[in-house]
Amino acid sequence: MKTVVTTAYRTTDALVMKGGIISRDLGAPFISRNKRSVGKLHEELGADILVVAKERLEFYPMGKTEPFFFHPNSSAFRTKRPLEEDPLIEVSGLGIGDSFVDCTLGMASDAIVASQWVGNEGEVVGCESHPTIAYVIGKGLAAYDKMPHLSEAMRRIRVIPADAVAYLSSLPDDSVDVVYMDPMFTEEIAEASNFLPLRETADMGQLTGAWVGQAVRTARKSVVLKAHFRSGDFEKYGFKRRVRPNTKFHYGVIDCRPEKVPE
Numbered sequence: 001m002k003t004v005v006t007t008a009y010r011t012t013d014a015l016v017m018k019g020g021i022i023s024r025d026l027g028a029p030f031i032s033r034n035k036r037s038v039g040k041l042h043e044e045l046g047a048d049i050l051v052v053a054k055e056r057l058e059f060y061p062m063g064k065t066e067p068f069f070f071h072p073n074s075s076a077f078r079t080k081r082p083l084e085e086d087p088l089i090e091v092s093g094l095g096i097g098d099s100f101v102d103c104t105l106g107m108a109s110d111a112i113v114a115s116q117w118v119g120n121e122g123e124v125v126g127c128e129s130h131p132t133i134a135y136v137i138g139k140g141l142a143a144y145d146k147m148p149h150l151s152e153a154m155r156r157i158r159v160i161p162a163d164a165v166a167y168l169s170s171l172p173d174d175s176v177d178v179v180y181m182d183p184m185f186t187e188e189i190a191e192a193s194n195f196l197p198l199r200e201t202a203d204m205g206q207l208t209g210a211w212v213g214q215a216v217r218t219a220r221k222s223v224v225l226k227a228h229f230r231s232g233d234f235e236k237y238g239f240k241r242r243v244r245p246n247t248k249f250h251y252g253v254i255d256c257r258p259e260k261v262p263e
Ligand SMILES: C[S@@+](CC[C@H](N)C(=O)[O-])C[C@H]1O[C@@H](n2cnc3c(N)ncnc32)[C@H](O)[C@@H]1O
Pocket: 103, 104, 105, 106, 107, 108, 109, 110, 111, 127, 128, 129, 130, 133, 162, 163, 164, 165, 182, 183, 184, 185, 195, 202, 203, 204, 205
């Protein structure tokens, strides 16, 4: 589905100018808002709508009236707890100063947690195959300032608007400490509600052997998968499942360190 860029309902010259730049960045058409509702724009244009508002970018996939926009999401509360106890940090073996590739950036909550943990000596890359999601999140990570303790971690994340398998294929062997993947759940779960506006819009592609193969080739320490507890992907692709009682999603790990061959 194509994306069309427009401005907020109450448009200003500054927003129109910003809209022009974003339209060029994304290679997406810009149209005047002319006080039309998002529903009307969907109807008239048959396209997803990216609204340039004063404070943020708001993405309205076709048929949705709730916008998707950047905010720290679960990273806000996860980074208030001891980070070494965060399940992603714990299962991945990610260390301070390490490099982390998040294959499925989404809202970037996991990437922010990883980035806060690795610190300024570390490196975090986030791949997102949906170009508008990648753009909205990239701009949010670069500018969000309502949680100053996370600003550095957000700015550190390098967003790659590309398919993760293509990106991993471009990397040398053993060049990243941890590779992480969190594809869209095929089952709807309440905890994933922040992603609800994107359910039919985000890349719904699931794990493949080629994807896991590239991840194992490039990771020095571990490859981590987050998936629904009913997912058969853990066993199918050789991830050791870390069961988390009473949670709807589990983590699975492939240990890539030579001294620890996966069981
Ligand atoms: C469940 S969300 C990830 C949520 C993320 N972990 C977070 O903390 O917000 C999955 C995201 O990965 C993207 N995606 C799915 N397959 C991908 C692929 N092969 N390469 C890059 N991005 C992908 C989807 O478009 C979606 O935005």
